[in-house]
Amino acid sequence: MATNFATGVPDFKVVDIDPEYVAQALSLYIERGSKRTGVSLDEISVSVDALPGAKDSVTLTWLIGHGMKLFDAIVWLSAGSPSTHPLVVDNTLTEDTITPLSLIADSVFYVFFFLLTQARYPVVGSNPPKVANFLTNVMGFKDDQDKYIKRICSFDAEKFDPSWVKYVKFNNLGQEALSRFGLGVAGYRLFGPFKTYPPGHKLTAELQNAYDFARKVATSEPTWDIHPVTRSPVVLTKRGNLNKNLGNLIKEVFTDDQINEMVNSKMLYAVPMKEPTHRNYMTWTPEDDISGNSKIFRDLN
Numbered sequence: 001m002a003t004n005f006a007t008g009v010p011d012f013k014v015v016d017i018d019p020e021y022v023a024q025a026l027s028l029y030i031e032r033g034s035k036r037t038g039v040s041l042d043e044i045s046v047s048v049d050a051l052p053g054a055k056d057s058v059t060l061t062w063l064i065g066h067g068m069k070l071f072d073a074i075v076w077l078s079a080g081s082p083s084t085h086p087l088v089v090d091n092t093l094t095e096d097t098i099t100p101l102s103l104i105a106d107s108v109f110y111v112f113f114f115l116l117t118q119a120r121y122p123v124v125g126s127n128p129p130k131v132a133n134f135l136t137n138v139m140g141f142k143d144d145q146d147k148y149i150k151r152i153c154s155f156d157a158e159k160f161d162p163s164w165v166k167y168v169k170f171n172n173l174g175q176e177a178l179s180r181f182g183l184g185v186a187g188y189r190l191f192g193p194f195k196t197y198p199p200g201h202k203l204t205a206e207l208q209n210a211y212d213f214a215r216k217v218a219t220s221e222p223t224w225d226i227h228p229v230t231r232s233p234v235v236l237t238k239r240g241n242l243n244k245n246l247g248n249l250i251k252e253v254f255t256d257d258q259i260n261e262m263v264n265s266k267m268l269y270a271v272p273m274k275e276p277t278h279r280n281y282m283t284w285t286p287e288d289d290i291s292g293n294s295k296i297f298r299d300l301n
Helices: 019-033 060-065 070-078 101-118 133-138 145-152 162-167 175-181 189-196 205-218 233-239 242-253 256-264
Strands: none
Touching: 060 070, 060 101, 070 101, 070 145, 101 133, 101 145, 101 162, 101 175, 133 175, 189 205, 189 242, 189 256, 205 242, 233 242, 242 256
């Protein structure tokens, strides 16, 4: 017959976590770590030519008028004008060295153009990509790319969330700019051939479906769901990598002569490279289920 005895409480020197609690505790860290945008106050310049007086209202206009760079000022004001990073006087800032508002406006438009049409900020450093003829020849912006971004930003611009571009109103923009934007925005270049060219030869049913889908997107109003800066994750889920699939589809449905003509007319940057692992287009259905309703030029309708 067994004898009852006291076992005590063993200490295994091991801690078991509560997974739900841990998830709650780590969520904010995961959210922060998942984002490539976000500017540290330590990265901005808080220099101005003079400290504000008692009667001064420290607005965005006041800050850039006194020498603070535009994006830096936005970050500082967004942080609530923190006392941990007070404004400091820089005696090198004078009326002659502070960037005029007109040049700041030029630079902001320049940056906006890059984000809307190329889904990136202007490049700082050597060997930058070529600038669009519209900016240099029509708008007269002939300086290097980095000059425009450095006028308004002292930190790495990539950390300044580019999705602000989505909320800009178009109805008061100059006609030259509106006409250029009407020619195409980022995310749509490889759809362009399907808007202009018929298939170069007889297509299988799968390729015809894919061609019809690409043409529907190409002939629809551009949306923020497709624009790379704000692209919906649903696009990748439903259709795969658009650029690589469209590049493959172009090579399958158009002739070499058609493709070379597209390149020569600058409809395409270059002949698409074959991407063997991207075959989603062979299962594409004709309906446009990715554009959504967030039209880029909604305020012009």
